[in-house]
Amino acid sequence: MVTHYVDSEVGRLGTVLLHRPGPELARLTPRNNDSLLFDAIPWVARAQEEHDAFAAALRDHGVEVLYVAELLAETLAVPAAREELTGSVLADPRLGDTLRRRVADHLTYLDPAALAEVLIAGLAHEELHTTRSRPGGLVYTLMDRHDFVIDPLPNLLFTRDSSFWVDDRAGVTSLAMPARRRETTLTSAIYRHHPRFVGTDFVYRPDLEHLEGGDVLLLAPGVLAVGVGERTTPAGAERLARQVFAAGLAHTILVVPVAQERATMHLDTVCTMVDVDAVLMYPNVAHSLMAYTVVAGEDGEPQVDGPAPFLRAAADAMDLDVLRVIDTGLDPVTAEREQWDDGNNTLAIAPRICVGYERNVETNAQLERAGIQLIRISGSELGTGRGGPRCMSCPLVREPLATVRPA
Missing domain, CATH: 3.75.10.10 (L-arginine/glycine Amidinotransferase; Chain A)
Known part of the structure; x- marks a missing residue:
């Protein structure tokens, strides 16, 4: 230290x-x-x-x-930190249950550097790909295409x-x-x-x-x-x-x-x-x-x-x-x-x-x-x-x- x-x-x-x-x-x-x-x-x-x-x-x-x-990407390599920070964005009450599951799924597959970028730059509506088998739900459907699922900073x-x-x-x-x-x-x-x-x-x-x-x-x-x-x-x-x-x-x-x-x-x-x-x-x-x-x-x-x-x-x-x-x-x-x-x-x-x-x-x-x-x-x-x-x-x-x- x-x-x-x-x-x-x-x-x-x-x-x-x-x-x-x-x-x-x-x-x-x-x-x-x-x-x-x-x-x-x-x-x-x-x-x-x-x-x-x-x-x-x-x-x-x-x-x-x-x-x-850079510090954030290195921090996200620590499992407890990754869980804490993904949990903080998933706790946003605007998401609703269906969209929350879809966002959680999206974040799961990101490496630490990519996840750090999303946590800083946000996640736009158009960047979250949905399918019939992996829907965004009512909240996602009613969002404006210019809105953010995770807000940028x-x-x-x-x-x-x-x-x-x-x-x-x-x-x-x-x-x-x-x-x-x-x-x-x-x-x-x-x-x-x-x-x-x-x-x-x-x-x-x-x-x-x-x-x-x-x-x-x-x-x-x-x-x-x-x-x-x-x-x-x-x-x-x-x-x-x-x-x-x-x-x-x-x-x-x-x-x-x-x-x-x-x-x-x-x-x-x-x-x-x-x-x-x-x-x-x-x-x-x-x-x-x-x-x-x-x-x-x-x-x-x-x-x-x-x-x-x-x-x-x-x-x-x-x-x-x-x-x-x-x-x-x-x-x-x-x-x-x-x-x-x-x-x-x-x-x-x-x-x-x-x-x-x-x-x-x-x-x-x-x-x-x-x-x-x-x-x-x-x-x-x-x-x-x-x-x-x-x-x-x-x-x-x-x-x-x-x-x-x-x-």
Whole structure:
């Protein structure tokens, strides 16, 4: 078993989990892109080129890149995992008994790689072959030919949302949107059954209150910020606080209300860390964002204080005089445009080194003026699902920050 460990947003990145976009993106049409949470229909081949360039940039900086589809295929070679994951799709109450038997029969004959592709890309009505002796039943007959027997998971691209790590423990999240909830079924199975992860301890599970990884920032060892808004509920933030306090993984949780809007669906759409003492923030909220400070009481109950300005509360929790702020954009209009285009959603691969979309010209210039080395990647197609480099990556190993101080 490999030791996985993450105690910050900016410690040197050693290993990361990505999902290379594939046939699941080709399932998006004008009929379903809204329900599948995409703002446009991506050009799949170009999205793959962009993602390959992102992965290559990480490898060029010494990062080990793991892929969800490959890990899933290897996981499905484990009989218990195969039974668990096929059972999860067959439990869908939409199927009915006859179609469920037909789907079970179809899945039985797939090898692990082919089964992994179906679990990610889905199974279309027209791909399930029926005969008089092997009928699909009433449910299949009444389905539209464009419908899916097993829904695709185009948002699997954003691996940050379905899991995160705090020290050596994995948090498999509870996704709020119905179109995404099966993603954590796959992630959970990988972490529990794949030989690389066997023995992993968990700090969060999908059956708990809604909590998404894009809302969880590891500001410093022992200090977490959790956004609550469109996707993560206050109950989810409280549950995470209880879990990390009980495990001794943190001493302070900052709970940060975020506007419940598409443009600010997660905390990391308005704030990401680029150095041990610096954040990139959307200026429209930088000085109005508030935080509630949660610590463990003597009886183990979370104790809540605040609200206070987020930047002040974060600096205090991180034992800093001040938390430096780098603004998204330059003027209000540019800031709004570049925040929408995930200008805030950078991935730090080491202190003062981060990856960002090249299209956010002013934000990138601001970062470089502040002494941050920027690795630019293209995101014209990857960004159609509203997510940037941080959203597309789940760090599994980072160099501990225990002895690192601001430059």
